[in-house]
Amino acid sequence: MPNPVAAGPVVKCVVWDIDNTLLDGVYLESAQQPPPADPVLLGVVRELAGRGILQAVASKNPPAAAEYVQQLAGLDFAATECGWDSKPEAIGRIAAGLGVLPGAMAFVDDDMLERAEVTAVLPAVLVLTPEDAAEAAGWPQFSPPVVTAEARRRGQLYAERRRRQEAASAFGGSRQEFLRQVGTRVTIAPAGAADLPRLHELSVRTHQLNSAGHPVGADELARLLSSAANQVTTVRLADDFGDDGLVGAAVLAGNGAAPGPAPPAMTVPLVMMSCRALGRGTLDALLAWLCRTAAAAGATKLDVPCRVTDRNVPFRLALAAVGFRAESAARAADGRTVFSRPLGGGDLPALPDYVVVSPRPVSPPPVSPQP
Amino acid sequence: MTTSVDEIAGELRDLLAEVTGRDELRFIPAATALFGSGVGLDSLAGTLLLRQIQRRYGIDVAAEDLNLDSLETLGTLAGFIADRI
Numbered sequence: 001m002p003n004p005v006a007a008g009p010v011v012k013c014v015v016w017d018i019d020n021t022l023l024d025g026v027y028l029e030s031a032q033q034p035p036p037a038d039p040v041l042l043g044v045v046r047e048l049a050g051r052g053i054l055q056a057v058a059s060k061n062p063p064a065a066a067e068y069v070q071q072l073a074g075l076d077f078a079a080t081e082c083g084w085d086s087k088p089e090a091i092g093r094i095a096a097g098l099g100v101l102p103g104a105m106a107f108v109d110d111d112m113l114e115r116a117e118v119t120a121v122l123p124a125v126l127v128l129t130p131e132d133a134a135e136a137a138g139w140p141q142f143s144p145p146v147v148t149a150e151a152r153r154r155g156q157l158y159a160e161r162r163r164r165q166e167a168a169s170a171f172g173g174s175r176q177e178f179l180r181q182v183g184t185r186v187t188i189a190p191a192g193a194a195d196l197p198r199l200h201e202l203s204v205r206t207h208q209l210n211s212a213g214h215p216v217g218a219d220e221l222a223r224l225l226s227s228a229a230n231q232v233t234t235v236r237l238a239d240d241f242g243d244d245g246l247v248g249a250a251v252l253a254g255n256g257a258a259p260g261p262a263p264p265a266m267t268v269p270l271v272m273m274s275c276r277a278l279g280r281g282t283l284d285a286l287l288a289w290l291c292r293t294a295a296a297a298g299a300t301k302l303d304v305p306c307r308v309t310d311r312n313v314p315f316r317l318a319l320a321a322v323g324f325r326a327e328s329a330a331r332a333a334d335g336r337t338v339f340s341r342p343l344g345g346g347d348l349p350a351l352p353d354y355v356v357v358s359p360r361p362v363s364p365p366p367v368s369p370q371p
Numbered sequence: 372m373t374t375s376v377d378e379i380a381g382e383l384r385d386l387l388a389e390v391t392g393r394d395e396l397r398f399i400p401a402a403t404a405l406f407g408s409g410v411g412l413d414s415l416a417g418t419l420l421l422r423q424i425q426r427r428y429g430i431d432v433a434a435e436d437l438n439l440d441s442l443e444t445l446g447t448l449a450g451f452i453a454d455r456i
Contacts, residue, residue: 086426113418120390120419169392174411279415313433317417320439321406328437337437 011126011141013078013100014048014133015091016041017109018059018069021130027065034065037072040134041108045073047137054078054098058090058107087114088121106141108133112208112275112311123165131205160242161276167241176352179281183240184354186285191225191232191249192361198246199234202272209248209273209283209315213307213336216270224251224270231293235286236362237277248273250286252293265340266299271315281352283318288349289357291322295343302343305336322349374456377401380449382427383420387412387445390419401446409444417442430455 019026022042025035049055056079057066066080079097081090087109095102103124109115115127128136136142164182171178191199196218203216224230235248251270268290273283287304294302304324306315316339324339332338351357380401387396387410396410403409405417412420421432430452432441441451 113422116415117419117422120415172393174393175391175413175416176411279413281413283414308437310431310434313421314414314418316433316437316439317412317414317442320442321412321414321417325438 011106012104013054014106020110164241186355187236189358189362206272211271211306247277265301266294267303304339305332376453
């Protein structure tokens, strides 16, 4: 008999976003014919409703959007919140209306920032991406008998995250103090061949915290890994609440260990990070390490080409926080904006004391968690 | 009637306290750095702050300020907003 306490409370109500979540497109962008349903997620809605779990929608759309989705699903939602209020406000009204506590609610949205906002304001809510939700029917939070070990692990990760968020919102000090308090451990290590599948998965699944702006193929990653001119680095994250495994990676071009003098400017052609690591000091630590490593190799400037979009603002904030700046005209060959930081002058960003730098690849855990 | 820089700075202190959960930020001077040793704004809290600013003032700071220089201090951010409302 699985222990539901270990995986977190059973979810009694799931709140779904509509655009690019329950619908395969944006409702208001197609006035004539609204987009079709996402068949997988609509199947999850029906499956969970059949288990007695309340289904609700919260969407920045007119009420007709909820009626449309309801027709597609062939069931009545327990609550619908359509309007332009924030998602935490909408979820709060659904919770109050249905008499369900936030700790017994899940929220599914394709937009990372909507998820981040709900996480910050309502830390007890289980916040999921559509990819996660597609398999959530197998998690213990949604069905007490656990189906697979993988599902158990994934459900466990989210339970850990919920406990961490509750601790964070109860903690009064700075984010850095909190990270130390909960025993945060960031491990930076060279990538090994065994890391390739997870690196490829990160490249495909991280959109918002990905400087390339497009997935990098498995073949290209393998080539980078075996090239002496590129240093592929992995980042692992753990704390007292749990182990998130390999959450990010970066490629530093112009390897200081390669023969010949170091170029004056080194480049980071790729940085990618799971959004699960957001707010946990991991991206800042990786950027600091890249600056310090390039400086130690003799470079006087570090360039990070980045596709600027309205969704990777967190990435730009992390760059700004460690002193990277872009001339708006500075473009890489592929059109990305080049953010640069001088490495001289002794003002290199510090590596926080919870960062461990390993000289050798770290073996991946038996089950690799997802972003 | 326009909103003064001081009034905006006051509202930003409340927003900062909200997105970080740290009440002491309601009392920081305008010259406090938002990154690094000042507020220590990280990318998550920074993103949530910019979202609140967009909601309250209708200003998309990230779209207008490539390098996010406006986030240098509480005062520079208040000035950036005051210039646009």
